[in-house]
Structure formats: C-alpha cells, structure tokens
Amino acid sequence: MLGDVQPIVVANRAPLTLELADAYRNTPERLVRGAGGLVTALSSLAASTRALWVAVARDDPDRILAARGDPAELVTDDGTSYRVAFVQPRPDSYELYYNTISNPLLWFIQHYLWDLAREPIVDTATRHAWQEGYVRVNQLVADRVVAEAKASSQPPLVFVQDYQLYCVPGMVRAQLPDVRIQHFVHIPWPTPMSWTVLPKQIRDAIVQGLLGADLVGFQTRRDVRNFLLTCEENLGLTVDFRERTVFFEGRVVWVRNYPISVDVGGLLQQAEGEDVRIEEERLLTWRPEKLILRVDRTDLSKNIVRGFLAYERMLEDHHELHGAVQFWAYLQPSRQDIDDYRAYLGSVLSVAAGINRKFSSGGWTPIRVEIDDVMARALAGYRQFDVLLVNPIYDGMNLVAKEGVLCNRRDGVMVLSENAGSHEELGDFALTVNPFDIDETAEALYLGLMMDAPQKRARAERICETVRSADINRWIALQLQDLRDLLKV
Numbered sequence: 001m002l003g004d005v006q007p008i009v010v011a012n013r014a015p016l017t018l019e020l021a022d023a024y025r026n027t028p029e030r031l032v033r034g035a036g037g038l039v040t041a042l043s044s045l046a047a048s049t050r051a052l053w054v055a056v057a058r059d060d061p062d063r064i065l066a067a068r069g070d071p072a073e074l075v076t077d078d079g080t081s082y083r084v085a086f087v088q089p090r091p092d093s094y095e096l097y098y099n100t101i102s103n104p105l106l107w108f109i110q111h112y113l114w115d116l117a118r119e120p121i122v123d124t125a126t127r128h129a130w131q132e133g134y135v136r137v138n139q140l141v142a143d144r145v146v147a148e149a150k151a152s153s154q155p156p157l158v159f160v161q162d163y164q165l166y167c168v169p170g171m172v173r174a175q176l177p178d179v180r181i182q183h184f185v186h187i188p189w190p191t192p193m194s195w196t197v198l199p200k201q202i203r204d205a206i207v208q209g210l211l212g213a214d215l216v217g218f219q220t221r222r223d224v225r226n227f228l229l230t231c232e233e234n235l236g237l238t239v240d241f242r243e244r245t246v247f248f249e250g251r252v253v254w255v256r257n258y259p260i261s262v263d264v265g266g267l268l269q270q271a272e273g274e275d276v277r278i279e280e281e282r283l284l285t286w287r288p289e290k291l292i293l294r295v296d297r298t299d300l301s302k303n304i305v306r307g308f309l310a311y312e313r314m315l316e317d318h319h320e321l322h323g324a325v326q327f328w329a330y331l332q333p334s335r336q337d338i339d340d341y342r343a344y345l346g347s348v349l350s351v352a353a354g355i356n357r358k359f360s361s362g363g364w365t366p367i368r369v370e371i372d373d374v375m376a377r378a379l380a381g382y383r384q385f386d387v388l389l390v391n392p393i394y395d396g397m398n399l400v401a402k403e404g405v406l407c408n409r410r411d412g413v414m415v416l417s418e419n420a421g422s423h424e425e426l427g428d429f430a431l432t433v434n435p436f437d438i439d440e441t442a443e444a445l446y447l448g449l450m451m452d453a454p455q456k457r458a459r460a461e462r463i464c465e466t467v468r469s470a471d472i473n474r475w476i477a478l479q480l481q482d483l484r485d486l487l488k489v
Contacts, residue, residue, distance in 0.1 A: 005180075006152040007051035010145055010168060011161040012098075014084050015043050015053055016076050018061035031076045042161070045476050046082060051159075054144050056137065057086040058094065071148075085148060087140045096133020100126075102164045104338055106206075109194055110163065110187050111301040111394045122199060130202050135167060138209075142171035149176055157483070160213065162186045167205060170212030180487050182479060183210055184217040186260065187396040188421065189226045192233040207235055211248040214486055216255045217479060219396045219421040224257045254486055258478050259425055260397050264406065264471040271379045271407045279380035286368075290325040290449050293385035295378045295400050297334035298345045298371070303393045303417070303435050304329065305344075305351050308367065310391075310441035312355045315366060318446055323364040325449065327389075330381055332373040345371075382407035387448035388414045390422070391435045397421035401430075405463040411456040413448035414463065415441065425470065429462040 009015075013034055021029040033043060046053050052071060057063045065072055066086035075081045089097065105126070108114050120126075145168065149156035156176075160168050160183040169181045195203045207230060210216050218224050224244055231246045232239040238247040246253045270276070292311065296302040311327045329352070335341040352367045359366045370377075382388075388404045401422040405414055416423055416430035423432065431444040 004154055005157040006149070006154040007045070008145055008148055008156055008158045009042055009046050009051050009053045009161070010055075010141060010158060010165060011039075011042070011053070012056050012102075012164040013039060013058070014055035014062060014065070014086070015039050015046055015082050016065075016074055016084075018065050020061060020064075031074060033076050033078065033080065042159070043080070043082075045159075050083065052148055053082055053084045054141060054148065055084060055086055056094070056141065056164075057088045058098075062086060063088065085144055087137075087144050089137045089140055093133050093136050096129040097137040098133075098164065099337065100129035101134040103335055104340060105198075106163050106166075107187070107301075109197055110190055112190060112194065113300050113393070114197065116197070120197060122197070127199070127202075135205075138165055138167035139171055141165060142168045142175075145172050146175045149179060156180065158182070159184070167209035168212075170209040173212040180483070181213040182215045182217065182483060183213040184258070184479070185210075185223070185396075186219065188220075188394045189218055189223040189230070190394075191226055192230040195230060195234060204235055207231060208248075211246060211253050213253065214251075215479070215482060216253060218255070218257050219259055220424045221257050222424070223396075223421075224255050227255055254482065256479075256482060258475055259421065259470065260399070260475050261467060261470050261472050262399055262402050262406065263473075264468050267403060267406065270375070271383060273376065275376040276379045276383070279374070279377045280383055283377075283380050283384055287384060288324060288326040288364075290321070290386050291384060292325065292327045292387045292389060292445060292449070293330070293381045293404070294328075294389045294391075295330045295381060295404065297332045298341065298348060299334045300340060300344050301393050301395060303391050304331070304348045306435065306438060307389050307391050307441065308348075308351045308355060310438045310445060311367070312358070313438055313442035314445050315355075315359055317442065321446075321449070322359065322366075323362065325366075326364075326368055327366060328368045328381060328385075329370070330378055331369065331371050333371060379407055383409045385412045386410060387445055388412055389441075389445065390414060390420060391417040391433060391441060392420050393417075393435050395420045395422075401426055402463075402467045405460055406467050408460065411453065411460045413451055413456055413459060415444045415448055425466055426463050429459045429466070 015034050016031050017034050019030040019032060057066050066088060071083045071085040074084055105120060114120055145158060156179055158181045169183050172179055172181060228239045228241055231237040244255045294307060296304060352369050355367055356365055382404045390398055390401045392398055398420045401414060401416055401420060414430040415433055416427060417435040418432050419435055431448055433441045433444050
C-alpha cells in the first residue's frame, strides 16, 4: 500500500480503549477498538501497514496500557493488533492542553460557537495555557515522533491528526527537515477573521505548525479555501488558489480536501448483529407510526435545541400528526467536565420537557430523549427512522448523515444542514435547511414525513450509492495517491 516506508499515525487518542474489570458487574477486562470517526478511519490503515500509533495517555486506563510496553503491542478483543507509543504529559499540562486550549477555545473558534460580545476572554491565563499546556504537549508528541522516526530502518511517513496537534508538523520538521508529513484536520476550518480572536503569536503558530506538513488535508472544498485565505490574509504568505498550494519557508505545501466516510461493509455487518436485532425489537414495542430520529453527542455545535424548536413548530402547524409522530433524540454525553457543555445539556433536557408538557396527551409523548452510548441502539434507530435530522451549526463532516441512511430499511428521508461537511456530497439528495431557521427546518421535517414512496426511495438510493462509492477505503487511498504524487513515495 505504502511501499518501503514506516507509517507513524499521530493522534490525541489511541486506537483502542481499555475497559477495566468490574467485579460488581462481573465483567472482565477488555481491550476494544476506540469509538469515533477518527479512530475508525485510521484503524484499518494502522492495522494493515503495521503503523506505529503515537498517542497521548489521557487517563488511568491509557497509563496502564503504556506500562505494558514502549511501544506497546496491543490486541483488541476482535483480534486486531496495534503498536502504540504513549506520550505521558503531566496531568496539569494535559488539562491546559485539552480542556483550556483544544476544548473549548479552538473547538469553539472552528465551529463559530463563541458569543463574541462576551467570550472568549484572552489574557495571561490563556497564554500560560497555550505555552505550558498546548505547546508543551505538542512538543512531547513531536519529540516522540522524531525518536521513533530515527529508530526506524525505513523512511518515516507521518500522519498527524486534528486540532489538538497543530504544532506537531512544524516541530517534527525542525528536527527532521526531510521527513514526510501529512496533517488531516477533521473539523471545519473557519474564515481568516475568525482566527483573529486569538493573539497573533498563537494564531500564527497554529498555521505555521500545520505548514510544517507536506500535505494538509481537510473535509471540504470550503475548508481548503478558508485555509488558503487564512495563509494569505493573516500571515501574508504566497498562495496559489488554482493549484491549492502555499509557499512557506522555501517549500510548497499542498492543501486538499478528502471527505471522510464510513467502513460500509463493516457497518452493515454490525447492523445485522444479534445485539442490534434485540435493540430493534425493543424499539418496535414503542415505535409510533412516524419516527423522527437524531443521533448526536451533546455538543453545542450539534444544534439540538433548535431541532426541538423546529419540531415544536411543526406540531403547532400540523395537529393531525399529534399522537402519530415521535422525535427520538438518542444522545451521547460529551465533555461534561466543561461548564458550557453541562449547561447545554441542561437546556436540551429543559426544552424537550417543555415541549412534552405542552403537547403530551392520551399516553402520547412527543419527544423521547435517551442519553446513553450504545452503538447497537443507535444502529437500531438508523434502521427504523422515517426522517433523520442532521442539523449542526457547523460540522467537519458528520458521519451520522452517512451511517443513518446507509443502514435504514424504510427509505427514510434526511433533513441536512447546509453547514454540515456531508452536505457537499449528499445535499442534492437530502432536504437542505439553514440550521438557524426554525420555520424552514419545521417545514422540511413535515415534507420528509409526508414524501411519497418513489421520491423517498430515489433519494435514499442516491445517498447510499454515494456513500458506497466513496467509503473509508477511498478516503485513505486518495490521500496516499497524493502523497505518492507529491513525495514520490
């Protein structure tokens, strides 16, 4: 696949998770493949190429794994083998790196979430967190990558991932000028002006760190354009928009978009599993005539509250649906150690409760909210929905849009935010909405529920065709082909 090179995958998270034994529940210790789109996307590459995975030890289970080898040879309960080298920062440095700078500061900037009249407040504490947290952890990671690269008998090819590690490419190149580096950013890249929330020293260091790579990858064409504009307007660099390149320190850096996708075969096989069948049978005991579904983390960017308000508007306008429809929000807790996230979850539950008080009657509850993280239950929901609501404020991709329709067995209709990265591929076959427009979203939910069968089937088939033809293997293959072309790998 890659030729005579040593792949090194670099990410905040390891590709697997240690579930400790629980004597109370009588469950044994397990090593399971990590959750999330990033891990799913890169696991096949790491496993098939014997790549070394450099990760940050985030918690006690990670530190236990780190003690099992350096790098550790780890095998998940499904038999997949990984080599993982853990970097272990001090807890206070990790806290500053992850919970002060990466989340929420960078995450909020890149998803346009700040209420700029009030937040953020950038001060000495911010600069301290940047230097002693973000920069320090990035340097630890970069040093480990350099050490592994020097120890390899093959030329290293480094794949750095996402917003927690923006400085790593530049730090690695400073020590290994001829190293080959790709960095993929999984979340949106905003406009140049959005970055001016940060002091120039910090925002320039982020872009210069990324430009240490040979190839910088994003999800969408819009992200590529915004990054090139950021390089030109904020740093005064020479940019070629036609060729999608940036000239930096005597090198040409390629900037490309590679829309991430799903493991089609693996997902469909999982959706046919016994655990999904049990969850689906349970779902059918309460399923209404018409089911609207959303599957999301309780992240501010997911726009859950406006989705509920749009549903409320639909119920106000269409009384004939009372008792016949239910909105099932299957939500996974997210970053509950951050105040804004705890407050947002409270708002989600409060708004849902208010709508239920307003409309419930005769045993009918308009909104069903479940907060859990059981993939089999999410897959059962995917199989059964009539309308899938995916209305993020902004998203890098949002794989729910691809997973949901692919697994669905009812020719379900997707209502899709124009600001989701997946809209670039799937928008022509979904019902597109402005995620801030409650009335438009309400009308789209209604149209999705009322759409005739041939049109529903045609839309679902086109989405499935698109996802099948551009699966996770294609996402990896396109990047590798560009690396070959650029670097003669």
